[in-house]
Each structure stands twice: as C-alpha cells, then as structure tokens.
Amino acid sequence: MPVAVVLLVAGAGPALGQAVDPAALLADVAQTAQNIKAWRIQGRIEGSDFAGSDATFTLIQRSAREVRFEQKGGVQPAMIVCDGQNKWTYSPPLNRYTEGAQRRI
Numbered sequence: 834m835p836v837a838v839v840l841l842v843a844g845a846g847p848a849l850g851q852a853v854d855p856a857a858l859l860a861d862v863a864q865t866a867q868n869i870k871a872w873r874i875q876g877r878i879e880g881s882d883f884a885g886s887d888a889t890f891t892l893i894q895r896s897a898r899e900v901r902f903e904q905k906g907g908v909q910p911a912m913i914v915c916d917g918q919n920k921w922t923y924s925p926p927l928n929r930y931t932e933g934a935q936r937r938i
Contacts, residue, residue: 871895
C-alpha cells in the first residue's frame with residue numbers, strides 16, 4: 834500500500850512553492866483513500882543485483898477480493914487474478930497457470 838500513498842500524495846499536494854503541513858496532508862490522503870472504491874497502481878521495480886531484474890507492474894483492485902496483479906519483466910514475471918472466489922496465477926516463462934480457491938485473509 835505504500836505505493837498508493839505516494840501516488841495519492843503526488844496528486845493531493847499543494848502547488849510548488851507553498852508551505853506544506855504534513856499532518857494535514859496525511860489526513861487529506863487518508864480521507865481520500867477511505868472514499869476510493871477501486872485502485873489502479875502502476876510502477877517500476879528496479880533491481881541492482883543483476884541484469885534483467887528490472888520490471889514493471891500493474892495492480893488493479895475493484896473490491897477487497899477482486900484483484901489483478903501483473904508483473905512484466907524481472908526475475909519472475911507473473912499475472913494473478915482473483916474474482917472473489919477463485920485465484921488464477923499465470924507464469925509466462927513456464928507458459929502455465931494454476932487455479933484454486935481464493936483464501937480469505
């Protein structure tokens with residue numbers, strides 16, 4: 834969830850050059866997050882351990898149990914889709930998928 838906060842802060846902040854009250858900004862971000870019904874988060878993972886570890890990802894959440902995560906590139910690219918009852922995981926390098934019941938957390 835830290836990625837979401839960063840994205841919300843970037844959109845919720847004051848214009849450049851204006852003073853920022855950190856407590857007010859965090860309260861504004863928290864209120865905005867409570868009212869959001871769905872999320873779409875995109876980002877980049879940069880690894881310095883070895884070549885080919887950089888990746889991009891997309892996380893889409895329509896409800897608490899309806900989620901789609903996709904990572905392209907990197908060491909373990911994958912796609913995970915949950916519809917509230919089932920979970921599907923696809924591995925592009927292996928060209929195979931698994932299906933199972935979605936566990937409640």
